[in-house]
Amino acid sequence: MRKKITKFLAGISVAILAVTVLNLPKKHIAAAGLSVSCSSSTIYVGDTVTFTVSVSGGAGMVAVSGAANDSDWFENNSRSYTVKGTSAGSLSVYASGTIADFNTEKDQSLSSSCTVVVKERSKPSNNSNNNSSSNSGNNDTSQNNNDDYNNAPSNNDTPKNEPSNKTEKPKEEEKKNKDSSLKSLSVSEGKLSPAFQAGTTSYKVDLPGSVDTLKVSAAANNSKASLSGIGKKKLKPGNNTIQVICTAENGTSTTYTIKVHVDEKPLVFVNYQGKKLGVSRSVAKLSKKLFEETKLTIDGKVVPTWTNKSLHMTLLYLENDDKKDFYFYDTDKKEVTSIYRPMGLLGENIAIIDVPKALQKRTGMVFTTVKVDGKELPGWTYQDKAFADYALLYVMNDAGDKVYYQYEKTGNTLQRYAGGAAITQNAYEKLLKAHEEETKQLKLIVYGLCALSAILFLAILIICVKKRKPKHFNKIDVKGRPLSKSAEIEHESLVKMQQEDGENF
Structure with a gap:
């Protein structure tokens, strides 16, 4: 029973909470607005009135006309104009402009106005009572006979309640011309x-x-x-x-x-990779951290450029078939050298630049277009399918250095490339196993070569020994020429040596 009561109370609490949340006041997002207000609806000639022009929820150029004239940038702010009424009539201030809404990011044409009526000041009446001056001669009479004074005024007095015979007609208000055409x-x-x-x-x-x-x-x-x-x-x-x-x-x-x-069509043209690009006349902006706006004369015409003096870099904003980009321009050779397309990529501020042809060939890689975080950049992919999730990029960082970045697809990460090849754990294990196999095979080859060398050495030694033969010296009798005693002794000793060698062998 206690559990049922607890569940019932909990249900009621949830219901009350839901009703409270649903009935909370909703926050309304105000749209961009332009308004003109005035400090007073009516003033007199010689007075001043303040007109206030306000822009809320947006920003844009506003033109102020009428009693006040101005043209300036308004961004969620107000500006006041004080005007003096110099003549009877009216004072009006008009404001109009194209305002970009902060919420919808769309431009809106807005206008507003405010009018103040200017009046002439009312003139004081000329009627006056001259009792004090006219009664000065009859001072004694008025003191002795007050009733006669009240009922029968003297000839020099003007009754208090009777208007003077000398009255002036009010001047008619002069009408001002209202033709504003x-x-x-x-x-x-x-x-x-x-x-x-x-x-x-x-x-x-x-x-x-x-x-x-x-x-x-x-x-x-x-x-x-x-x-x-x-x-x-x-x-x-x-x-x-x-x-x-x-x-x-x-x-x-x-x-x-x-x-x-x-007309915004280019007036100056340059060549780039066989294409004719025009210097764009549209407004373009770059980070002031790297570049400052400058001017350059090309073909006798002044064009806008962006320069980094410390890095000796100059950029032109060029267009071709409505596609616009920044490009590096060599002021000495007077030619375009590379594209420069700044962007934010996975937390890094980089710029796409052209990859030199000398760097496009890399061992084990294919130079192609790489898609990173929805953006296309020139780069390399690996030929080995084990590295299908890796790519290499060549870009310029926000310091103006040309660097390599390695992109990993599965983690959607970007990091500086130090020169080492990307490798997975499986690929590493395969590489280690292959290295061990190569080492084993190399050892077997070395051992085989050593054994073969030993066998060859023995064979050569045997052959050398077998080829060695003893020399035989035979006694030759030459008729008619008998040997001398010394020659005979030498011959006998040689024969004796030959015999001894034969026995030893």
Whole structure:
């Protein structure tokens, strides 16, 4: 019974916990936002009001126009602008821009505005009571007869409750012109699309890559309106946005937007491995730890480069068929020498570089493309199937050194390669066994050679002994020439020696 009660109470506790968790307030992720707020909705002429432009949950370039003009980068922050009301009417501040949402990582076109009413200060009334001055001559009478004074005022007095006959009509508020349209709008290069019309506020202009500045001209429809955003503008390759703001006399404004696209196709080309690569005009960034942005003249045109002076390295950002990469450029030989593709790989900061042909051949390996952590790099694989999970890479580290790394597939690990061959435990045991067999065979060969050498030595000795024969000297009689006594004695001694040798043998 006690166990049942315990289980029942435990079930109730779990149910209460589940209901509590499900009813916890959920955290809502705010989307990127752009807003304009003002410190007051109404002010008087001569007073100031503060407009605040805020960007939340994102970052991007924001154009501020109207009573305040600015264009700057906002990143989850706010900026205030203080404006003074100089005349009756209204003050408006407009903000617009493309904001990158921190959560979705998508760009959003946002805009906002805020308007403040500016009023004239009210003028004091000219009516006044002159009792004190008019009663000065009748001071004695008023003191002796107060009733007569209250009911029948003197000729010099003005009754308190009666308005003066001298009244001034209030001046009518001067109306300000509210025309904020343009009479004309033009550019020094290219053509506006569509053609200018006062009621059209958005235009496009396409320009060739050689154009880097554009002069914008405009005229207001009303002579009392003011203009901003006109004049010479610096252009970058790709998309540019120019805003011309016409502000009317009463403070209202109209923004005319010109989107200018400058052709991004390369203007300078270099050769690399038989291919023609163009110097990219797109914005590119590298780690400032190794390289700094510089300039270089190629074929008479200035192009952006990235240089490491201590390592004597210069990089160009090149493109071919919409594929863009950094490449090493030899400023002395004026040629591209290798690709440089920085990346993070399994915790290591490396860069892919070209492997020289002299290093591509390695004993027991095949030079190929190796896939590591979803990325393809030039490297080597082992011909021995026992090392199928190993590969060798030749890259540049973040210190600018060219080094080898060994990759192990099963553990997905990367480590510096010291020059030794990769080997598994099974392969090591096989190698050890093969070494023992080779040693055993070598010993047998040595022993056999020693035995054979001994046999050959004995055979040669026997043959040498058998070939040795005694010499026989025979007495030769030469008729008509008898031997001398000494010659006969010598002959006899030789014969005697020959006989002794024959007996000994």
